[in-house]
Amino acid sequence: MTDQTAAPPVLALRGLRKQFGPKLAVDDLSLDVPAGTMLGLLGPNGAGKTTTLSMTTGLLRPDAGTAWILGVDVWQNPAAAKALMGVLPDGIRMLDRLTGAELLRYTGLLRGMTEADVVSRTGELLEALGLADAAGTLVVDYSAGMRKKIGLACALIHAPRLLILDEPLEAVDPVSGETIRQILRAFVKGGGTVVLSSHVMELVESMCDRVAIVAEGRLLANGTLDEVRAGMSLQQRFLSLVGAHDLGTETLAWLRSS
């Protein structure tokens, strides 16, 4: 563990800040992710998770602060920083008039890979994620889970050092979900680093060794899974930090018909 803390963090966010009109979406957020770890980013809806990840991946320019990937500043030297990252965005359209295989090839070539690498990895990724049969179908005709999987394949194809995944398992069936978990575990074991956002506590507890909790644009907790949990279940701890919304006995009383 000591060598990990001594090495520079793979991802370092410093004072990130973003305001949309009157709403402060991300407020002076700083976070370090050491190499070879998997960080789960948790937070209620509208907490600023996606905004933070967009500022990390170069999609949204922060009002203040910046993100460092392996010592490269995303906003000073975007091309070098982006080469180190693989990104699965959430809620963003894909170039969905391409087939799955075409989209993978396109992503690989945009990443500057050689054609031979692109072709062999495309085949392997489609096979591993169970998309081989759908390789010739337009992505616009994919189901939500299949889109997640092809998005993940696009994020993986150039063998990045850091993976940034927004809701990676949403709408994915349990079989493919297990495949993705295996892929991510192997990736971390091989020295890769993962940042994933999720609403599923079970996923974070079983997969991640570090957890960060964000609410209203601020970092509420950050540390190893056991530090953050502090003896509670992650669900309880999350609710106690974010503030549970307890329904009184009178609310929705008419629903209790029997």
Added chain:
Amino acid sequence: MVALLVSLRWRQLGHQLARNPWMIVTLIITGLMALGFLAVLAAGLLAMRFAAPETAVTVLVLTGALITAGWWIGSLLVSADDTLAAERFSLLPVTARQLLPGMVIAGATTIGGLGTTLALALMLLGWSVNGLALVVGVLIIPLALAICVLGARVISGLLARWLARRRSRDLVMTIGVLLAASSGLLINLVLAAVREMGDVGPAFAGAADVLGWTPLAAAFGVPASIVAGDIGAAGVRLLIALATVAVLWFASQALLAARLVAPIQSGGGGRVRSGGIIDRMLPATPIGAIAARSLRYFRRDPRQVVNVVMMLFLPAILIGVVFMNGLQEDSIGFGPVVTLVPAIDALLAGTIMQMALAYDNDALALHIHTGVRGTADRLGRLLGFGVIAVPLLLVLCVASCVLAGRPDLLPGSLGAALGLGAISAGAGAWVGSFLPGRAPAPEANPFGRGSSGGVQSLIAMAVMSPITLILGAPALGFAIAAFWTPALGWVSLACGLVIGAAAVWGGAELGGRVLDRRWPQVLAEVSSEA
């Protein structure tokens, strides 16, 4: 239930307008055009009412048939985003019998429905030649409106399963945009044909009489028969119209009932040919990949298919215009001007390149987080477009020179077309990097929402046009001079190729630098809703 559905439709329209100010502009422009049409209709009817009452009746029946046909065919174009689609009610405990009256009245009180009602009311001007016809004219307004709305429901309902396939939706949308784009020429052609035919009165009267017996115009045939003094025929036509309403009513009720329990889900078109040739032909680099992707999108994205088809259509339209004017003034005839038609067509390149980023919408994020260089993006898109545009322009130039009977003008024709095309494409590549404009979202119906490129595209046009004209002046000027001194065509070709190549390179380089600096802002602009 009726009031609920009608207010639901209007509230949804209101929310859409509040969210998207450009839609208000589109709506106002459409409204003004509709008012203009109604004013022409009113003036024409008024004039005919006094000058030639019998002709007025013919025109009324034909207009009525046109309006009805417009509703029935138009239903295909707007069915893609029906705010009161049956599927939305399939989880609620309602029956088709309960829903249908409200849906029909909601359909009749849309903007189109109100305009139609107004048009039908204006028709009373024409019916006023005869007192009884006027009274009957009032009574058939609801009848005619019901046939319009119910017929549209039945047709879109019958074709709903076919339209649910992505490929058929794309096809309908492409044909619709093309019809809208070439409607001016079509109307001119029809009018010219009518003028050529000379006395067409009897033919029209005959057509009106036949249509008056069909569901399309039976309602309008009733007062027409009364004006003609044939009460018996009027009665039979009234029965036909009433029977039409009844049949359409029960048909749409059955269709609605079926869709409530078996909702139609929009589906895909299955596998596509992957076109490996494109990949083999273009280099396996970011530029080559972007070019290959642009080529695939020109074929698979209906919004961009329209652009390419427009490039094929515009010369036909322009040559049609030259041809029609040539007919009227024989002295001009097919002039050497025809050889410059491809050059005008090539100007479309500017807008197509300028809008390229907007069509990607937020999918553009892929280019950003993969770290593609701006210049690679610009060059890739230019290359992809060039693979289509250059051969197209070559064929057009040869064809236009053959058509004009002046093969000696080919160098000038090529110089002007390739030069202006490359220059405007280069200008578009640069301007599009900071004024990308806005395109309808990939899944949106170009007819359903405001599809204007917005103010940005107008400003972009104002920036690109002078650049294209100044840089293109040598190629165009020598091409025109070649009409008298054909040898100058070669100078035009040289100018076009050299300046064109420089413009493409300059546009890609300058535009690329802007993109490298402004990627996140460009993404925000092309993906914003309003």
